[in-house]
Structures are given as C-alpha cells and as structure tokens.
Amino acid sequence: MCGIVGYIGSKEAYPILISGLKRLEYRGYDSAGVALLDTTLNVYKKAGKVSDLENLVANKNVNGHVGIGHTRWATHGEPNDVNAHPHLSQGGDLAIIHNGIIENYSSIKETLLKKGHTFKSDTDTEVLIHFIEDIRDNANVDLEEAVRLALNEVVGAYAIAIISKNHPDLLIAARKGSPLVVGVGLGEYFIASDATPIIEYTRNVIYLEDKEIAIIRDNKLVIKTIGNKIIKNPYIEELNLSLESIEKGGYENFMLKEIYEQPRSILDSMRGRINAKTGTFHMSGLKEYEHKFINAKRIIIVACGTSWHAGLVAEYLFEDFARIPVEVEYASEFRYRNPVVNEDDIVLAISQSGETADTLAAIELAKSKGAMIFGICNVVGSSIPRMTHAGAYTHAGPEIGVASTKAFTAQVTVLTLMALHIAQLRGKIADKDLRRMFSELEAIPAKVEQALKSDDVIVKIAEKFKDAQNFLYLGRGYSFPVALEGALKLKEISYIHAEGYPAAEMKHGPIALIDANMPVVVIATEGANYEKVVSNIQEVKARKGRIIAIVSEGDEKIKSMAEYVIEIPKTEDCLIPLLATIPLQLLSYHIAILRGCNVDQPRNLAKSVTVE
Ligand code: G6P
Numbered sequence: 001m002c003g004i005v006g007y008i009g010s011k012e013a014y015p016i017l018i019s020g021l022k023r024l025e026y027r028g029y030d031s032a033g034v035a036l037l038d039t040t041l042n043v044y045k046k047a048g049k050v051s052d053l054e055n056l057v058a059n060k061n062v063n064g065h066v067g068i069g070h071t072r073w074a075t076h077g078e079p080n081d082v083n084a085h086p087h088l089s090q091g092g093d094l095a096i097i098h099n100g101i102i103e104n105y106s107s108i109k110e111t112l113l114k115k116g117h118t119f120k121s122d123t124d125t126e127v128l129i130h131f132i133e134d135i136r137d138n139a140n141v142d143l144e145e146a147v148r149l150a151l152n153e154v155v156g157a158y159a160i161a162i163i164s165k166n167h168p169d170l171l172i173a174a175r176k177g178s179p180l181v182v183g184v185g186l187g188e189y190f191i192a193s194d195a196t197p198i199i200e201y202t203r204n205v206i207y208l209e210d211k212e213i214a215i216i217r218d219n220k221l222v223i224k225t226i227g228n229k230i231i232k233n234p235y236i237e238e239l240n241l242s243l244e245s246i247e248k249g250g251y252e253n254f255m256l257k258e259i260y261e262q263p264r265s266i267l268d269s270m271r272g273r274i275n276a277k278t279g280t281f282h283m284s285g286l287k288e289y290e291h292k293f294i295n296a297k298r299i300i301i302v303a304c305g306t307s308w309h310a311g312l313v314a315e316y317l318f319e320d321f322a323r324i325p326v327e328v329e330y331a332s333e334f335r336y337r338n339p340v341v342n343e344d345d346i347v348l349a350i351s352q353s354g355e356t357a358d359t360l361a362a363i364e365l366a367k368s369k370g371a372m373i374f375g376i377c378n379v380v381g382s383s384i385p386r387m388t389h390a391g392a393y394t395h396a397g398p399e400i401g402v403a404s405t406k407a408f409t410a411q412v413t414v415l416t417l418m419a420l421h422i423a424q425l426r427g428k429i430a431d432k433d434l435r436r437m438f439s440e441l442e443a444i445p446a447k448v449e450q451a452l453k454s455d456d457v458i459v460k461i462a463e464k465f466k467d468a469q470n471f472l473y474l475g476r477g478y479s480f481p482v483a484l485e486g487a488l489k490l491k492e493i494s495y496i497h498a499e500g501y502p503a504a505e506m507k508h509g510p511i512a513l514i515d516a517n518m519p520v521v522v523i524a525t526e527g528a529n530y531e532k533v534v535s536n537i538q539e540v541k542a543r544k545g546r547i548i549a550i551v552s553e554g555d556e557k558i559k560s561m562a563e564y565v566i567e568i569p570k571t572e573d574c575l576i577p578l579l580a581t582i583p584l585q586l587l588s589y590h591i592a593i594l595r596g597c598n599v600d601q602p603r604n605l606a607k608s609v610t611v612e
Helices: 013-027 048-055 105-114 124-138 143-153 254-261 261-269 288-296 305-322 359-369 383-387 404-425 431-452 455-465 479-494 503-508 530-542 573-594
Strands: 002-009 031-037 041-047 068-072 094-102 155-166 167-176 182-186 189-192 202-209 210-217 219-223 296-302 326-331 346-352 370-376 390-393 470-475 496-504 519-523 546-552 564-568
Touching: 002 013, 002 094, 002 167, 013 031, 013 048, 013 068, 013 189, 031 048, 031 094, 031 431, 041 048, 041 094, 041 305, 068 094, 068 155, 094 124, 105 124, 124 155, 124 383, 124 530, 143 155, 143 167, 155 564, 167 189, 167 359, 182 219, 189 288, 202 296, 210 573, 219 404, 254 261, 254 573, 261 404, 261 431, 288 404, 296 305, 305 346, 305 359, 305 479, 346 359, 346 404, 359 383, 370 383, 370 404, 383 390, 404 431, 404 573, 431 564, 431 573, 455 546, 455 573, 470 479, 470 503, 470 530, 479 496, 479 519, 479 573, 503 530, 519 530, 530 546, 546 573, 564 573
Parallel strands: 296 326, 296 346, 346 370, 370 390, 470 496, 470 519, 519 546, 546 564
Antiparallel strands: 002 068, 002 189, 031 041, 031 068, 094 155, 155 167, 167 210, 182 189, 182 202, 210 219
16 A cells, blocks of 8 residues: 655656556555655645645646655555655655555654654654664764665565655665565666556566665666665566556546456456367466475465455365365464464465565465465566465456456456366366366356446446445355455445345344345356255345346346346356356446445555555
C-alpha cells in the first residue's frame, strides 16, 4: 500500500510525478503529495485523491528537475493534510516519502523528542527522516551514510525515497519488504513502487532487493546494501509492459475494462500451456519440480482476499483430480499459528500483486521449515516470484481496479491446468478425460464472452436490489468459492453487507436472516449438486427470500422458482468458477455504480497490501 514515485534528470519532475501517482493510486488514495527541488524545496500535500493535490498546486511553483511523490494508504495517523507525505526533517532540508511501516518508530521518536525534535504529524515516516537527519548531524556523516546507518536500526518494512535541498543532484531510495523499481533512462532516473509510472520514459529497470539502497548522484547510480556492500553490475531488466494495458481504453473505469478483458486474459493465462488435440501440457516453472508434485503428501495453499478464494477452488481441483490432500490457509493466520509444515509438503502461494505482506511472511515461514514453494502471481518481477523456488505467472496483464476480477479468473485457470497436469502425472486421470477437459478449457474464453452478454438483465437486477442492506450468496461444490467471491466483490465496491455460504450450511444460521427483503444469489448450474441446490432454493423461497439464480443456459426448472435468472453457458463442473464469477462481478459492479460508489478505488481498501 502507498505508492511512491521519484524523478531526477533534465526534465521537469512534476508532470512525471503526477501522472505516475495517478497510475499508483490503486495502492492507496487517502492523501497525495509531492516535494520538488527548485531553488527551494517545495512540498505540496493534501488529503484525498491525486486530483485534489493537482487542484492544490494549480498556480504554485512546481518547477524542479528533482522530485518525489506519494499516494497514501494510512497506517499511522489519520488521513489528513498533515499526515500526508512527503515529510520534512527538523531543519526542513530533507524530504522523504515512504511505503511500509516502521515498527520501532515510537522508541526512536522518544529518543528524538528528548533531543529536542518536534513532530508535525503522527506518522512513523516523519520519525524516520528526523532520525536520518539526527545521525547525519551528530555522527558527522553524509546523507547517504546517515540513511544507511538509520536503516540498520529500523525494524519493519519500507520503500523510501529522499531528496535534499542542499544536494540538487542527489536522490536516495531504499527498500525492505515493500517494492521499489529503479528506471534507468538516458541521463535520468526514476524510482517507483511499480513500473507503471516509468514505461513511457524507459524500459530498462532494476528491481531493488530487500535491504538495498540506490544512490543516484551526479547522474550516476550506485546500489549498495545497508551492510555497505556495493552491488556490482546490477541486473537491468527490460520491461515488457504496454502503455495501452494500463489505460482505460474507452471504458468508464478500470474495473469494467478488466471484467470485459477476461475472455482475453483467460486465454493469455493458458496460451502455450495446453494443447487439447495432443493432450500435452507445458509450464516451464513446473517442469523441474514435477517429481515433488508427484510425491507430495500435501499441498498447503497460502493467500489473502480474492486470491484465497482462488485457492479454495484449487483445493477442490487438486483433491478431485490429482488426489492430493490440500489445506487452504489465510496467510495472515498461517504465519502466526505455528503450523505443521513438512519437507514433503508443497506450498502454493497465490497473489495477484506478488507483494502481499502476509503472503510473503507465510512463504518465509514455510521455506524455513523446508517446504517447496510454488508461486502463482500476476505482477511480473514482484517479490513473491523472486522468493519462491518456482512458479507460474497468470499473465492476466496489469489489474488496476482495486477489486480483483480478471486476476481471479486467471489464477483459477492456471490452477486448473496445474491440477489436471499433476493428475496426469500421478496417473489419476484418463487420457481421454484430460483431453476433454483441455478442450473445454480452450472453449472457456468464448463462453466467458457469452456470459458477459447477460449485462442487460444484470443491470435490471441491480436496479431492483441496489438499496438492499444485505445479500446472501449460496453455492455448493465448485460454486461455493464463487459464492464467497461474489459476496466479497459486492462488499468491496458497493459497501452492502454480503455473505457467501455453502448452500446447505445456510440451514445452520443464515436462514434466520431470510425474509422478503433478502436477496439471495444462488449459483445453481447443472452438474453434480444441481438437485440439492434446487432444494436449497426451495428452502429460501419458503421463507420469502428473493432469489437471483445463476443457471445453465436453457434451464427451465429454476426459472419458475427464481425472481431472476442469469444464464451462463454449460461447461464441466470444475470449470463453473470461470463462468459463474462473471455475472457476479457485473452484478456488484452495477449495484456499486447505481449507488454512486467509486468502483476502482473503494473506500479504505488498497490493491497491494504491503502491511500486515
Ligand atoms: C487486497 C486487494 C484484493 C486482493 C488481496 C490479496 O485486499 O484489495 O483484491 O485479493 O489484497 O492480494 P494479492 O495481490 O496477494 O492477490
């Protein structure tokens, strides 16, 4: 959470920082600010969105070839103007931006208070820059060394950037636990939380590793560790990201664009990996570790949020096809509950961003216990792919809307491919069944396209239920995780309370909530549990609940019971999550829009949760 961006070079920094902040706004939007170095060090910051910051600086001096910018997701201190970044040192000559949490800030603050420091904000970040300043002034070292010494004392996570009024040719950045990319241009450098603010200027980037400091001085970059070891010839990667993929492309917002991109993103997540005709499978990350999967006693899945729901689908898939026992864990629980992890366990870490702090910590814990870690991530070059033994990218392309949509279906696609392939390796699936599954998978993008055509009926349903206080989502088998995901989507972007439940479990509690005002979304497609779900629908109906059913095309039976039906194409049971999710995304989208909510930037949320 929090997005940071910085520039040093011959261009004007402000336009680069502002457009960069807009791209990073998915990471947090409680406040925004910039510091620019002209003849003076000018700081402008404001609670609210980047657009509020733009209004603030209209007619102000925004000149300067060096600058840093920040968009905040509040951790320490409420989201107001004062707590917005950048923060200044006591003497006002240093400015800092920070993404992360300094856990031992209060003890550092106490020491500094005793030395006469005064603080304007409640943030841990302001303490850090005062601390750096204090070391510089009292240990009589230069700024670069003061940063290094300070970071050695800091407990917690950070991606920081610092500029100094007295050194217009200097920008210092460092990371531990929060992402940081350095863009290497011609006579100019960029730093940012991800590569999106950089791509129109340079494709050459260096992903800083934990505990590394980048010092850009006099147009030269030096990278060293906080232990003072110089990194010789840091690896410069070439970015493979198009500008088009991070723009709205004619859609009103990113969420709608990303929902509609799914036929393509699902295809991209399968591209080159399966061939239904030959029944072959290829996933380079898996190859080397196939024997591990063949012999695995157990798979443990760690993830958060929507990725956790994809993990739940994977549990059904891996147990159903590959016959390997699976446990799905919230990374935040797993990391603190002293779990049993054995060397013959495989840990699958699922994350869109590849930066979620709890998932990273869960991986570290599992690694320390000797398990093999396989990552399934969307953001190329992010932290999780770099700390796992192996992995597969989902190739969904940049997902910018805070509520995850196309990343989820891409994760489920990749997990489905893996489960089927491992089932084959373990001799648990017949060749003809595997080919049938592969060929059905190949048909999924077109079926998603068809599912998207239900938009008109979904708008009508949204109009009818937009003022509901609660929603219940029910599903069984493969549709249970879909029910959870549908409920999460609605909560996230429309702020309506919603619960996902296994349809039969409804009898053990939620049924008490059902009355004539309760919309109940039931995933009731044809397949193994169909008749059972029909019975569950009857139970809801008997209590006057308002049924919105997701059904297989041509279903007549449920039409006569439900207030609304949304048809999706028929498919294999195990592929239902890829189709049934689509109308649920659209339903929450339209409800949120009708309620006037900002779907791309829902309140209090952030896309990349880099704090625990
Ligand atoms: C945040 C996002 C969710 C996401 C979750 C896990 O809560 O708002 O959309 O599912 O983090 O993120 P990850 O990047 O690890 O998938």
